[in-house]
Amino acid sequence: MFFGILIKMYYEEHNPPHFHSEYQGFKAIFLIGTAEMIEGKGFPLKARRIVQEWCLEHKKELVDNWRLMEMGKPLFRIPGADQ
Secondary structure, three states, X not given: OEOOEEEEOOOOOOOOOEEEEEEOXXXXXXXXXXXXXXXXXXXXXXHHHHHHHHHHHOHHHHHHHHHHHHOOOOOOOOOXXXX
C-alpha cells in the first residue's frame, strides 16, 4: 500500500500477468508487462499514473511474484512508491 493505493495479487489468477489496485472505493486491473490499465472505470487519473509509474519501476519484482503465485508459493512485499 502506498499513498492510500492498495496493490493485490490473487492466487489462481489467469494470464496475462496482472495485479489489482484499489483506491478510494475504485478498483482497477493493470498489466504487469506494460502497466496498461485494462479495467477500472472511474479509477482516478492521478492514482492511475502513480500505479503505472510504480509498476514500470518494479516490473521485475512483479513478474517474480507472478511466477511465485503460479507455483502456489508465498509472495514477497514490493516497496511502495512512497518509500
